[in-house]
Amino acid sequence: MNLRRDVFQAIADPTRRAILLLVASQSMTAGAIASNFDTARPTVSKHLQILTECELLKQEQNGREIYYHLNPKKMKEIAEFIEPFRQIWEKRFDKLESVMKKYKKK
Amino acid sequence: MQPKTKVSAQDGKQELTITREFDLPVELLFRAHSEPDIVEEWMGSKVLKLEGRKHGSWQLQKRDDNGNVVFGANGVFHEFVPNKKIIRTFEMENTPFDVQLEFFEFEKLTDETSKLTMHIIFRSIALRDQVLKMPFAAGINMAHNRLEEVVSKLKNSIA
Numbered sequence: 001m002n003l004r005r006d007v008f009q010a011i012a013d014p015t016r017r018a019i020l021l022l023v024a025s026q027s028m029t030a031g032a033i034a035s036n037f038d039t040a041r042p043t044v045s046k047h048l049q050i051l052t053e054c055e056l057l058k059q060e061q062n063g064r065e066i067y068y069h070l071n072p073k074k075m076k077e078i079a080e081f082i083e084p085f086r087q088i089w090e091k092r093f094d095k096l097e098s099v100m101k102k103y104k105k106k
Numbered sequence: 107m108q109p110k111t112k113v114s115a116q117d118g119k120q121e122l123t124i125t126r127e128f129d130l131p132v133e134l135l136f137r138a139h140s141e142p143d144i145v146e147e148w149m150g151s152k153v154l155k156l157e158g159r160k161h162g163s164w165q166l167q168k169r170d171d172n173g174n175v176v177f178g179a180n181g182v183f184h185e186f187v188p189n190k191k192i193i194r195t196f197e198m199e200n201t202p203f204d205v206q207l208e209f210f211e212f213e214k215l216t217d218e219t220s221k222l223t224m225h226i227i228f229r230s231i232a233l234r235d236q237v238l239k240m241p242f243a244a245g246i247n248m249a250h251n252r253l254e255e256v257v258s259k260l261k262n263s264i265a
Contacts, residue, residue, distance in 0.1 A: 007117075081238070081239070082113055082115060082238060084241035085113060085237075085238050085239075085240070085241045086109070086111060086112070086113040087241070088241050089111045089113065089124055089126070090109060090110065090111040092148070092149070093110070093111055093126045093128070093222075094110075095148040095150075096128070096135075096138050096148040097128050097129060097130060099138065099144065099147045099148045100128075100130050100134045100135070100137070100138050100144070100148075101129075101130070103134055103137065103144075104130070104131075104134060
């Protein structure tokens with residue numbers, strides 16, 4: 001299994017990105033996560049399974065409940081790979097925007 | 107706050123997409139790509155050629171203070187439709203990188219805002235990943251250089 005491909009596929013989905021944002025602030029159970037979405041519970045479970053398989057989420061047993069929390073190491077790994085490339089374009093486009101605002105007034 | 111510029115690059119694919127929303131009318135966003143003087147202003151490279159029409163060609167060049175060429179790129183336009191789209195090839199000069207195919211889509215969002223979508227297709231997955239990683243690698247090199255600077259200053263101060 002190509003783990004890295006799975007990571008990129010995992011974050012390509014908007015619901016899964018929303019889940020990552022949710023658990024970023026605190027560990028949550030599957031039920032608590034699902035209550036934030038209109039989608040059916042099994043759909044959310046499937047998303048959690050994918051996120052766990054590619055190690056973006058980690059499970060932690062606490063009594064009878066399983067809590068999901070973010071794996072910051074994995075998150076950092078993907079962010080760092082593409083981020084410098086993104087920043088170059090961000091800066092370039094910021095420049096474009098500020099240059100063109102001059103022409104706007106004319 | 108969400109970053110304005112987004113890069114999407116799925117693993118195992120030889121393409122990537124860059125999207126950005128601008129606080130500019132689509133006409134101005136397009137002019138930033140079609141008028142040589144303006145392109146020079148925001149790209150920081152000299153525009154040697156920009157024939158904005160089907161089968162027209164383009165060439166950019168950047169020199170350092172000593173006049174040495176530090177960056178050169180050129181290509182051909184396949185479509186050049188004002189305020190809508192540009193399809194062009196892009197080739198970096200004096201590098202082992204193969205030519206890439208680029209689709210620019212210009213979209214009006216409101217009278218005052220617009221969106222640019224750049225879809226870039228590479229010859230291979232390996233080449234795309236290499237291009238993506240270049241700034242990452244450059245960042246590491248820069249950190250190393252800075253470290254060397256600091257170390258050499260330390261040495262000097264000791265000596």
